[in-house]
Amino acid sequence: MSTPKFLALTIKEPKQKTPLTLESYEEPDLGSGEFLVQNVAVAQNPVDWKQLDWDYGVPSYPWTNGGDLAGRVYKIGPDVTKFKPGDRVIAFASRKTPRHSAYQTYTVALENRTVKLPESVSFEAGSTIPLAYTTAGAGFIDALELPFPSLDGPLPAKPNGEPILVWGGSSSVGLYAVQIAKLAGFTVIATASPRNFDYVKSAGADHVFDYNDSDVVEKIRAAAGNNLSRVYDSISENGSIENAVKSITAPSGRVAVILPPKPDASTSTVKVIQTGAIKASQNPDIGKAVYGLLEAALAKGIFVTNKVKVIPNGLLGVNAGFELGRTHKVSGEKLVYRIAETPGLN
Ligand SMILES: NC(=O)c1ccc[n+]([C@@H]2O[C@H](COP(=O)([O-])OP(=O)(O)OC[C@H]3O[C@@H](n4cnc5c(N)ncnc54)[C@H](OP(=O)(O)O)[C@@H]3O)[C@@H](O)[C@H]2O)c1
Known part of the structure; x- marks a missing residue:
């Protein structure tokens, strides 16, 4: 050597x-x-x-x-x-x-x-x-309070009929948020620039909308039906948090953000919760779930x-x-x- x-x-x-x-x-x-x-x-x-x-x-x-x-x-x-x-x-x-x-x-x-x-x-x-995936995974559990894809069942899990929105699906973090949501059985709606639509779909998104369109929120709401309650905002700046909140169609909801939100970002029905990769090291159970899924998904070759x-x-x-x-x-x-x-x- x-x-x-x-x-x-x-x-x-x-x-x-x-x-x-x-x-x-x-x-x-x-x-x-x-x-x-x-x-x-x-x-x-x-x-x-x-x-x-x-x-x-x-x-x-x-x-x-x-x-x-x-x-x-x-x-x-x-x-x-x-x-x-x-x-x-x-x-x-x-x-x-x-x-x-x-x-x-x-x-x-x-x-x-x-x-x-x-x-x-x-x-x-x-x-x-590692960093982008861990951020996406930790936020899924910590801020969105969603069950993580189970390693005991099929991956991807059986579709659960529920929509989820990933704002910024072509970002490093967003691409993993899309995949985790898909592995958990969600119908995934995402935003990206049109040049990245195919890329985000290749990761599992069912619908992708251009975040620069003035009517992007209306398009998301129309695609979501009336039970969109969870958004992973993997951008968390330049108006994305406000748009994420407006996209919720269920009576109440949660938006995970990865940069500090404005103090008044939450509304009476939508909670905006800051999360990040650090949650996987602060909470060993989150870390175990997140790294466990990563190893399994890599071994099965189902990760983009x-x-x-x-x-x-x-x-x-x-x-x-x-x-x-x-x-x-x-x-x-x-x-x-x-x-x-x-x-x-x-
Ligand atoms: N808290 C944490 O633990 C943590 C961890 C990782 C990252 N972050 C933060 O999260 C942000 C994203 O990080 P990243 O590594 O994922 O970034 P990245 O991959 O460099 O993000 C670039 C992508 O963001 C997309 N984008 C930019 N503005 C957008 C908007 N307004 N709406 C939708 N998509 C938009 C662009 O999409 P198009 O090219 O398709 O337009 C571009 O592909 C950064 O600010 C980073 O500092 C925080």
């Missing part, structure tokens, strides 16, 4: 304006339930560049961030029972220290936030899943993953990817970095 190179994309100061650079680090120690993953591909989420630009959620500098990784287990720490060196895995990085983050060559991963990645799914596609757009230059390409995120140039796809393409690594 060749000598490992421990290199991390490093944020050196709050709101750093200069490109992030690679810094070396020592092989990290492993605590209980931890293991080291040799990353093959890592994926970008909006929170990554927001964290840098807004100096948000960084306890100290220098820092390395990134939530999504795919790779091979390199070394096992104490009390790890589910994984062994060489296993292909995807993990939702805990980001509790720089060494627990994704934008580096090796990440300390946690057993309860990692699932095996079947050979049938590439590392690039696999890396796009986000479209991958590989940005060149490996970890150093993240600087260009953050710029694409900031300028809203990410549409219906996920930016992915191949670690092996990082200059100076080989």
Whole structure:
């Protein structure tokens, strides 16, 4: 085995304006339930560049961030029972220290936030899943209070005749909200730009409407009939929450949102509830259900993953990817970095 190179994309100061650079680090120690993953591909989420630009959620500098990784287990720490060196895995990085983050060559991963990645799914596609999927799954249980797709019955479950709306079905989070809802047996109504209609339908949406149409809410209400009581708003800004509330046709309902809503977002009949990926780590039962379904769905090959757009230059390409995120140039796809393409690594 060749000598490992421990290199991390490093944020050196709050709101750093200069490109992030690679810094070396020592092989990290492993605590209980931890293991080291040799990353093959890592994926970008909006929170990554927001964290840098807004100096948000960084306890100290220098820092390395990134939530999504795919790779091979390199070394096992104490009390790890589910994984062994060489296993292909995807993990939702805990980001509790720089060494627990994704934008580096090796990440300390946690057993309860990692699932095996079947050979049938590439590392690039696999890396796009954890954060967005976990957000969608946790919100489904926590904010919408819906039963999660059961692993004991058929997947997808028998249709239950109930509609659900996913606002922003082509977003990373929305694509998984669509799939989870479909696996649970719902009739799925979604919104997206017309260029992404087929993509969202391929994930299981039964009806997709253009969120830019002035009469989008009327179209949703007409498709839903009179029992739409649940909305997963995977955008939660630019008027989506107001539209989500107006789309409810049942006498009362719940809207799950993943960014802070305005204080008066709820009405007398519709509750707007903020949720997020964090709910899966705060509540072990939610975590167990969410990661359990992910592993089962991957193994059965019934999961549509986000479209991958590989940005060149490996970890150093993240600087260009953050710029694409900031300028809203990410549409219906996920930016992915191949670690092996990082200059100076080989
Ligand atoms: N709380 C949490 O735990 C958590 C976790 C993950 C993400 N988030 C937040 O959730 C948001 C989405 O994250 P993401 O990773 O899913 O984003 P993303 O994949 O980068 O979202 C891009 C997509 O959003 C769609 N979109 C943009 N504005 C829309 C609108 N008004 N209505 C419907 N669709 C719209 C676009 O669809 P078209 O191209 O089809 O137009 C585009 O494909 C971000 O603000 C992120 O910070 C929060």
